[in-house]
Amino acid sequence: MLHTQPSQDIESRVEFGYEELGGFMSAMMGDEKHSLAATSTLDVIWTLYDRVMNVDRDNPRNPDRDRLYLSKGHGPMAYYAVLTAKGFLEPTDLAGFGSYNSILGHHPDRLLVPGVEISSGSLGHGLPLAVGAAIGIGIAERMGRVFCLLGDGELDEGSNHEAIAVAGRLGLSRLTVVVIDNNSSILGWPGGIARRFEVEGWTATTVDGRNHDDIERELTGHRSGSPHVVVADVGAHRD
Amino acid sequence: MIESMRERFTRVAGDLLAEDNRTVIVLAVIGHAAFSQQGLVGRYPKRIVDVGIREQAQIGVAGGLALEGFKPIVSGYAPFLVERPYEQIKLDLTHQGADAILVSVGASWDSSGSGRTHLAPEDVTLMATLPGWSIHVPGHPDELEMLLRHEHSLGASAYIRTSVDLNSRPYSTAPGMISTLKRGSHGSPTVLVVGPLADATLDAVDDLDVSVLYSSTPAPLDGDALRALVSGTDVILIEPYLAGTSAARVMEALAGRPIRLHSHGVTEPDLRHYGTPGDHRTAHGLDAPGIRDFVLRSTATPAWHAH
Known part of the structure; x- marks a missing residue:
């Protein structure tokens, strides 16, 4: 892990734990106590920021940082909650969620939200962008990895399959995809999601999408020479 | 070559x-x-x-x-x-x-x-x-x-x-500029031609009292130059793609003036014919005779007689 210069105001930096995330999500959604289990992406995003990714809120554009490209931009409350816990957002940013002057919309905008790498919402755009970023980091010979989070329903979009093929053929070992599998693909993926990646030359694994230790192990377990996909099984529900 | x-x-x-x-x-x-x-x-x-x-x-x-x-x-x-x-x-x-x-x-x-x-x-x-x-x-x-x-x-x-069609020489020497290829009398119609149709347009209007302006940058269109160079009422826009593509930008540049804009370009994108690029230019009325015909039709009724 690369360590950057700590900023002057490091004393004033406040970070929050996993148990605070429900409160942050309630602040956005106006419900009394938000159920973390109802949010399919929360555990993966939390584990990425808490244990896996090299990111620094005080140096958010460090060229050697790890990037999260949240392609599944729908339902971004878990993302905003984690960004708040990790100091990219203030808890006071959450209250106006979705209102005209809020920086936090129902789909994230990278030009508005600190720490957000891509603007997303329309399905099937994050992975091709992540492939371009991984190629760029390779040309620049930088350290960073690109993590890209998709939904299993989003995988229906054909643009993903263009990107899966390109990443596999080019051997983009800096790229790790997480597919949050909540069985929301209407026509399904016979033979499993992981197979779609493996035939294109990716390494693939499937984990319990709620188990932080398993997620951490698989997200750091990629081998060199090929892109890696982690299918995070979170059971069948919608969010 | x-x-x-x-x-x-x-x-x-x-x-x-x-x-x-x-x-x-x-x-x-x-x-x-x-x-x-x-x-x-x-x-x-x-x-x-x-x-x-x-x-x-x-x-x-x-x-x-x-x-x-x-x-x-x-x-x-x-x-x-x-x-x-x-x-x-x-x-x-x-x-x-x-x-x-x-x-x-x-x-x-x-x-x-x-x-x-x-x-x-x-x-x-x-x-x-x-x-x-x-x-x-x-x-x-x-x-x-x-x-x-x-x-x-x-x-x-x-x-x-880029296009296969070329003019015989470059008519633009700075990015975004509008250049004058032919100067008509004060108040005469202005033909604004975009890109590779300039030579055909010059052939088409050789003996007509019109000004010919040239741009290779339809957006952003140089409105200041257009305002300075258009002196009459009739403006004829000739573009090698969908007719009227730049019409709104031309009218915005000339806002406040009594302008009659005539837009020429492709009006039928699906000809259902093959053949050569020349065949298609002719079919769209975008070869020299077609452009001449459009200019003559557009200026047949003097602006001051138009209803």
Whole structure:
């Protein structure tokens, strides 16, 4: 892990734990106590920021940082909650969620939200962008990895399959995809999601999408020479 | 033999690869052979990226490269560069705040023998819906080179449309300028022609009392120059793509004046005919006789008699 210069105001930096995330999500959604289990992406995003990714809120554009490209931009409350816990957002940013002057919309905008790498919402755009970023980091010979989070329903979009093929053929070992599998693909993926990646030359694994230790192990377990996909099984529900 | 715009593009792109290590060429097969023949693929194996026949990924990859600080130059056939991945251009480039230069081949009727699937006279209209894009329609390889180098140095988003059709010489010497090719009497009609139709237009109106203005940059259109150069009421816009594409920008530039605008261009994008580019120019009324006919019809009724 690369360590950057700590900023002057490091004393004033406040970070929050996993148990605070429900409160942050309630602040956005106006419900009394938000159920973390109802949010399919929360555990993966939390584990990425808490244990896996090299990111620094005080140096958010460090060229050697790890990037999260949240392609599944729908339902971004878990993302905003984690960004708040990790100091990219203030808890006071959450209250106006979705209102005209809020920086936090129902789909994230990278030009508005600190720490957000891509603007997303329309399905099937994050992975091709992540492939371009991984190629760029390779040309620049930088350290960073690109993590890209998709939904299993989003995988229906054909643009993903263009990107899966390109990443596999080019051997983009800096790229790790997480597919949050909540069985929301209407026509399904016979033979499993992981197979779609493996035939294109990716390494693939499937984990319990709620188990932080398993997620951490698989997200750091990629081998060199090929892109890696982690299918995070979170059971069948919608969010 | 005169160098084509496509040949000049490959040569200048090679220069830009050499001059700036942030230059990356992103291809979807089209153009790969030319870059290979110039020895560029061998020289810059990492910075010439070919994603195969995957045009959505082509724009997405360019967007990701731009987010990493590179200056992507993306090239392909107009319908597959602009129409198929239109949402990718809108979201993976413009909405991300990421910039790229798109360079198309296969303008309007260039691929006449291929029929509708390879014809995209709508491309300039479509790109003009996106905020922040400059659109260039060079009429000569020298103009193409000037515009490509200019946009690369700016690092902004630009669509540059190359064509098989060429004028005999460059008529533009600075990016975005409007130049005067023929000066009519004060108050006479003004013909504004875009890109490679300039020579045909000059032939068409040789003996008529009209001014001919030329631009290879329909967006942003140089409104100040247009206001200064138009002295009459009739303005005839001649564009080698969908008719009326620049009409709103011309009228905006001339707002407040009593102007009669006559827009000429492609009105039937799907001719359901093959043949040569010349056949298609004639069918669209965009060869010299067709342009002359349009100018005469547009000016047959003097403006002061119009109801």
